[in-house]
Amino acid sequence: MKIxxxxxxxxxxxxxxGGARTALFNYLFARHNGGRFILxxxxxxxxxxxxxxxxxxxxxxxxxxxxxxxxxxxxxHRFALYREHAERLLNEGHAYxxxxxxxxxxxxxxxxxxxxxxxxxxGRCRELETPPEGRKYALRFRxxxxxxxxxxxxxxxxxxxxxxxxxxxxLRSDRTPTYNLCVVVDDALMEITHIIRGDDHINNTxxxxxxxxxxxxxxxxxxxxxMLLGPDRTRLSKxxxxxxxxxxxxxxxxxxxxxxxxxxxxxSHGDQEIFSREELIEKFTLEGVGRSPGVFNPEKLxxxxxxxxxxxxxxxxxxxFLRQLDTLGVDATGDERLPLIxxxxxxxxxxxxxxxxxxxxxxxxxxxxxxKAEKKFLTHEKAALLExxxxxxxxxxxxxxxxxxALFEQITEEQNIRLKDIAQPVRVALTGRTVSPGIFETIxxxxxxxxxxxxxxxxxxxxxxxxxxxxx
RNA sequence: GGUCCCAUCGUCUAGUGGUCCAGGACGUCGCCCUCUCAAGGCGAAAACACGGGUUCGAGUCCCGUUGGGACCGCCA
Numbered sequence: 001m002k003i004x005x006x007x008x009x010x011x012x013x014x015x016x017x018g019g020a021r022t023a024l025f026n027y028l029f030a031r032h033n034g035g036r037f038i039l040x041x042x043x044x045x046x047x048x049x050x051x052x053x054x055x056x057x058x059x060x061x062x063x064x065x066x067x068x069x070x071x072x073x074x075x076x077h078r079f080a081l082y083r084e085h086a087e088r089l090l091n092e093g094h095a096y097x098x099x100x101x102x103x104x105x106x107x108x109x110x111x112x113x114x115x116x117x118x119x120x121x122x123g124r125c126r127e128l129e130t131p132p133e134g135r136k137y138a139l140r141f142r143x144x145x146x147x148x149x150x151x152x153x154x155x156x157x158x159x160x161x162x163x164x165x166x167x168x169x170x171l172r173s174d175r176t177p178t179y180n181l182c183v184v185v186d187d188a189l190m191e192i193t194h195i196i197r198g199d200d201h202i203n204n205t206x207x208x209x210x211x212x213x214x215x216x217x218x219x220x221x222x223x224x225x226x227m228l229l230g231p232d233r234t235r236l237s238k239x240x241x242x243x244x245x246x247x248x249x250x251x252x253x254x255x256x257x258x259x260x261x262x263x264x265x266x267x268s269h270g271d272q273e274i275f276s277r278e279e280l281i282e283k284f285t286l287e288g289v290g291r292s293p294g295v296f297n298p299e300k301l302x303x304x305x306x307x308x309x310x311x312x313x314x315x316x317x318x319x320x321f322l323r324q325l326d327t328l329g330v331d332a333t334g335d336e337r338l339p340l341i342x343x344x345x346x347x348x349x350x351x352x353x354x355x356x357x358x359x360x361x362x363x364x365x366x367x368x369x370x371x372k373a374e375k376k377f378l379t380h381e382k383a384a385l386l387e388x389x390x391x392x393x394x395x396x397x398x399x400x401x402x403x404x405x406a407l408f409e410q411i412t413e414e415q416n417i418r419l420k421d422i423a424q425p426v427r428v429a430l431t432g433r434t435v436s437p438g439i440f441e442t443i444x445x446x447x448x449x450x451x452x453x454x455x456x457x458x459x460x461x462x463x464x465x466x467x468x469x470x471x472x
Numbered sequence: 473g474g475u476c477c478c479a480u481c482g483u484c485u486a487g488u489g490g491u492c493c494a495g496g497a498c499g500u501c502g503c504c505c506u507c508u509c510a511a512g513g514c515g516a517a518a519a520c521a522c523g524g525g526u527u528c529g530a531g532u533c534c535c536g537u538u539g540g541g542a543c544c545g546c547c548a
Contacts, residue, residue: 008548009548010547010548012547012548042548043548044547044548045547045548047547048547048548049548098546100546101546102545102546105545105546106545109545113473115473116473116474117473117474118473118474118475118544119473119474119544119545120474120544138546139546140546155477155478158476158477160475160476161475164474164475164476164544165475166544168545168546169545169546170546171546172546173546174546176546178545178546178547178548179547179548180548182548183548198542199476199477199478199541199542199543200541200542200543201542201543201548202476202477202542202543203475203476203477203542203543203544204543204548224477226477226478226541227477227478227541227542229540229541231483233540233541234540234541235541235542261484264484264485264497265484266484268484268485268486270485270486270496271485271486271495271496271497272496272497273484273485273496273497273498290484290485291477291478291479292477292478292479293477293478293479293540293541293542294483294484294485295482295483295484296483296484297482297483297484297498297499299483299498299499300483300484300497300498300499301498302498303497303498303499304498306511310511346511347510347511347512348509348510348511349510358509408507418507419506419507420506420507420508421507422507423507423508424507424508426507427507427508433508434508434509435508435509435510436508436509437508437509437510438506438507438508438509438510439507439508440507
């Protein structure tokens, strides 16, 4: 049988890290087995569902490269289907009409909680002989006696006593279906073979299994993934900081870094840390999924991001890098120096945002001098050295980092000075700061024209200051 | 409170009864390299929650304790 998995987010918020991991595991499992990955939007909560969230979720899925084979299907378009199934349950005796109002139920629930009793529906409408006139009713599933055994692929065997399960609502009094019904009907009709989801759904599973049975559909396999936790070991949520996938895109993360990180959170393949997409597909199995919840660790994600930035080609990073520059107000499109510039920054930037920020000196008209740096390194006695470099660069041909190095070495030798005596002043002259990529590669990437202009500017500043010093 | 789940370094994890005085990775610290910052190299500190069993032998199996988490809706 062909394997079919699905990811079924509800559009009541943006795609978050936990959801993305669930989607990824479904995707990988389907791809690994040559199956199909289906996307379904669970938007039956009309109050909270928003179209903008749906759009954002789809965009984030695409960004992560989690291509789905079918869908997106929208539950809000399938209400008739769910009602039909609810009717069937009613007609076949698996469901009954419940005339209790939400207010009454809420009251009883609070009462039960206050007394320390389980806040379970008491089943009072189960065998109603004389239903009240003119009152709205909901449809509740009649949970039979016995127990349900779940053979979870990652958890193993879990038994649920039916006594613990209340007669849950399948169709609300406004005729809208509830989650448990929708999920089962859709998963059954879409012929989902493996339900891979967060283990916050474990307690729903027996209800759903009961529904499959009552509806006479084959029960799929279940695999419940351990939760993702925040640093305080509670379920990962917004209050733990950035958890939306889109936020990571904006912060300059590479989609594959996130994919690689998420894959290793709750799944492992021996000691391997770095996986290409192809490797993930090839190696992913549910047997490799762990059982214990995992703490989301931004530091390790950052490391992976850095790893992929370092090992990518400038061409691969070009588009997202330009986007980051754009948000900083720089349009560098078409700048031929870009590949060289990027190469100087790749091993120094953990995110593309950081990379864009530290690349600004390449693109601005004038350098912004760090006051301390200028005072310390652009001193009067360095002016002559800067002039030598400037002159040397003028005729340097070809103009590669290696040629620049040769020029510097020649000068340090002639002047009997160390490289550091000249590299720092030049660095400050060119970038305004004491920290930058290697000075030779920086000069090459910057280009002859800009480099010379900046050296001259620095020399002028030194001389201007000296003159002021004399007159003052 | 009830039900269910989980338990190896700070974090992610390897480990499927002996090869584990527990391995890798992130992070941390130290050293080296060095034109700054990185990167890189080398090294260090750092864990089997506890208690009982089972077994010749337990991180690995069983039970309990403790601790953590999730769920208990006419939300999904």
